[in-house]
Amino acid sequence: MTEVDNEYESGYVSGASSEASMPEIHFTKPHLAFLNRQLQGLEPQQILQWCITSLPHLYQETAFGLTGLTTLDMLSKMNIPRPSVVDLLFFDTLHQFNETYDLIARVRERYPLVNIQMYKPAGADSAEEFAKQHGEKLWEVNDQLYDWLAKVEPAQRAYRELGVNAVLTGRRRSQGGSRGDIAVIEVDEAGLVKINPFANWTFEQVNEYVKANNVPYNALLDQGYKSIGDWHSTKPVKAGESERAGRWQGQEKTECGIHNPRSKFAQFLREQELKKQQEALHQALESGLAMEA
Template identity: 55%
Template sequence: MAFRNRSSSSETEAESGYASGSSTQSLPDIYFTRPHLKFINQQLSKLEPVDVLKWCLTSLPQLWQTSAFGLTGLAIMDMISKLDYAIKPNIELIFLDTLYHFSQTLDLVERVKGRYPDLKIHTYKPEGCETTADFEQKFGERLWEADEERYDYVAKVEPAQRAYRELDVKAVLTGRRKSQGGKRGDLDIIEIDDQGVIKVNPLANWTFKQVQAYIKENDVPTNDLLDQGYRSVGDWHSTQPVTESEDERAGRWKGRQKTECGIHNKRSRYAMFLQEQEDQRQRELSEAIQNGLKIEATS
């Protein structure tokens, strides 16, 4: 089976293997067979994160970073800013503003802009919403309690999909690590999601202490909530401090089985429900057109 990252280049050239490197057309599709992807992950796992980033610059088109400004994402931002490489690391960042972030997180975003003035940040919010009041007028108050699947979709998944579509994202750098626990325990450095987007986790093999050490050594700006016992910070309504004995992300959706917000999961039930609705609408439209043609033919 081949994993594919699609673009609009000539299918003939891509399949022939002779697509010109100087062609003015879009970059070719990227193919990873399962054995090839396994080999790449085995090789990249031997490298330091900076070298993984260098491989990305050489190998992946349309590379972006996604971050909620957690410690690992901040470390990656700093590494990119200091990358000494022949290829300029022109990597822009996507930030999903759910409209329910802590004020400390939004303050950190502004401090990061000051620290890394060359970093371009693209902020995406729930569709049609600029403020929390807009969101609650459209979806109701405390949607995360009334319909958690729908909240994850409209606040996070849909904005991420919209960002990838509008920015023509082919590959993204994420701050996920194995040591964060939950479903991330068997994380690879390179993954392909069900939409065909390549996800790169440069610090997948680093521990929380390694990330902390890097942040301290390089004086990277961090979230003030870290001084209050938080280690992984998301929305204010689903994030709590943790103890030293708990997993790093134990404070996210504490006391529940949930460990991910939906962005890095396979398609949510709500997303599938929306797709089923759209499929049904298309079927009904097609039937209506066919019935109209039959009526016209017999009249």
């Protein structure tokens, strides 16, 4: 195994909301605050053990970044009965690096007891099919629509079909941005429980674990990449830059879509529907004028 450079990280991981079915776990605000006080001082392994024994329909959401791989490795070393093994959720945007797909194959070989639930954009199995349906370079033409089609909608579909109540994420405060003040346990707008077992850890701690335990990782990490998502929105970063500096360079966005509140995308969908209605009305008016002429 090639030693991972101390500044590299990979992947997008977080939760999105399910509109079609509400999760069945409910926390009051005082209870949630109490849990965060209790979990804050625990190590990731202890938090993971609590999750396994406390949260039904628990999944690990991952893009196979180092933190997600560390989570997977820690879970694999716990004495967990097969029915309670935490399955992985991977949202394949169809625009991943080949190195990412190679890593997934190695993960399957290394951790054969773990199921990988893979969800793709609706009605497409390849980047070519996606482009035929939605046009070339949709991420440049309409990045919010791309996020919805490639990430948010598949996440919501997965939650609905699998009955997901809670997800493990790979987010850490040390990643900065909107992650700088995340709690260990959160509840989103639809009631989905999101647990960030490594909220307190630094990249160096994750990296040390990966090296010490010979955990497989993305080969791009040895080529100057830090956070790896789609090939079209991920670039290597310079020494000293933040872990996620190579994502969406030149854009204001800092998250991939599944990290954002559901309300943002509900508003986006309403705007898209209004746009379609306006276009249909415009076409109808033009057709009427043409017929009169």
